[in-house]
Amino acid sequence: MTAKLLVSNTSPLTTVQDLGRSGMLRHGISASGPMDSQAFAAAAAALGGAGPAGIEFTTSGLDIEVVAGGCRFALAGGQFTASLNDVAIAWPDVGDLQQGDRLHIGPGPVGNYGYLRFDKGIHLPLVMGSQATNLRAGIGGFAGRALAAGDILGLIEPEQLDPGQQAVAAASAGPIRVLWGLHADAFPPEVHSRFLQKEFVITSRMDRMGVRLDDPEGVFRASSGLSLVSDAVVAGDIQILGDGTPIVLMRDHQPTGGYPRIATVIGSDLDRLAQMRPGTHVRFESVSLVHAHRLSTLRSASR
Structure with missing residues (x-):
């Protein structure tokens, strides 16, 4: 030692x-x-x-x-x-x-x-x-x-050192960027629009498994009760629970889920979301897969 x-x-x-x-x-x-x-x-x-x-x-x-x-x-x-x-x-x-x-x-x-x-x-x-x-x-x-x-x-003494990387300049404000999820089509177009237009609030019900969001505008009020056959989930998935509560899955997420995922937070913004304290207002912005890949490539190139 x-x-x-x-x-x-x-x-x-x-x-x-x-x-x-x-x-x-x-x-x-x-x-x-x-x-x-x-x-x-x-x-x-x-x-x-x-x-x-x-x-x-x-x-x-x-x-x-x-x-x-x-x-x-x-x-x-x-x-x-x-x-x-x-x-x-x-x-x-x-x-x-x-x-x-x-x-x-x-x-x-x-x-x-x-x-x-x-x-x-x-x-x-x-x-x-x-x-x-x-x-x-x-x-x-x-x-x-x-x-x-x-x-x-x-x-x-470690067998190998992690060189790390200097912090990459990232958006410190503005919407959290997402890709439309596997089950986006389970929600009508007006829900898609409201999801991107309205604000949600980070709640105190947050841990390494997930961050629950308050939905004060009732974007998913009519979406309660939706359920699916369980399939694999990933960190960043925004899952809509049976009572209409949105939850963003984080690093210790469960392996599968039976609730629809309307969108997935891109990797470049997931760190920023994790650091948002309870009471913080958050909006979402849809980006293309090409744009998400470009951001990921820029981030990787800085390593």
């Missing part, structure tokens, strides 16, 4: 994440991975390369004590407050941790998810080729669960 870190305080849904276990949906396991993949990658880039896994924390923050050894660390994602040994540090930031140091991350004004990454690997087993925590399946990370006060994480 090159270092040991004690989790002395943590927020709900704080988990160990890496880039996720792609290709496992056929086995009923979603990819998981960071809710804000751009911020996760930016933390690695700030270090000049990071261990494959890092810690994803939520709005209440995180407290870490170094009980042995040392490492370099980087902070990114959202906008939180932070201090090292009770001295305020910047956000985002990069620094060094030595035995006895205390890193405190506190609530901030923007975002739901932040990231703490190290120039070392986290000493946890691979499950299906990944250390990503999937809370729904109870696998990966620290015994398949969220981190809790008293947990100790060991750091080791």
Whole structure:
């Protein structure tokens, strides 16, 4: 071990994440991975390369004590407050941790998810080729669960560093862009129009599995009761539940769903949606598959 870190305080849904276990949906396991993949990658880039896994924390923050050894660390994602040994540090930031140091991350004004990454690997087993925590399946990370006060994480020299990438300039405002979904034709044209014209509201019923939306304009009021034979779903799908509630599926989504999906948030905007706090008003904009691919290519080219 090159270092040991004690989790002395943590927020709900704080988990160990890496880039996720792609290709496992056929086995009923979603990819998981960071809710804000751009911020996760930016933390690695700030270090000049990071261990494959890092810690994803939520709005209440995180407290870490170094009980042995040392490492370099980087902070990114959202906008939180932070201090090292009770001295305020910047956000985002990069620094060094030595035995006895205390890193405190506190609530901030923007975002739901932040990231703490190290120039070392986290000493946890691979499950299906990944250390990503999937809370729904109870696998990966620290015994398949969220981190809790008293947990100790060991750091080791990684076999390979994740180079990450600098944050790509992305839309910070404006509509969330979507592709029409597999079941868009289950909804009449007037619902399509209203879906793009009206505002929805992010609710507090949000986690790594999905984000429920309030529909104050009643766009889907007449769409309640729609159900289908279950088939595969993907992160970003906007599913209309049996009572007409829209829910955007996120990184730990279920493998299949029996409710119609009117649209799918494009990958380039899913991180931004994940960082929207409850009470935020959101609109959707339809884009073409060609446009979505172009945005994805530009994002990949920056890696």
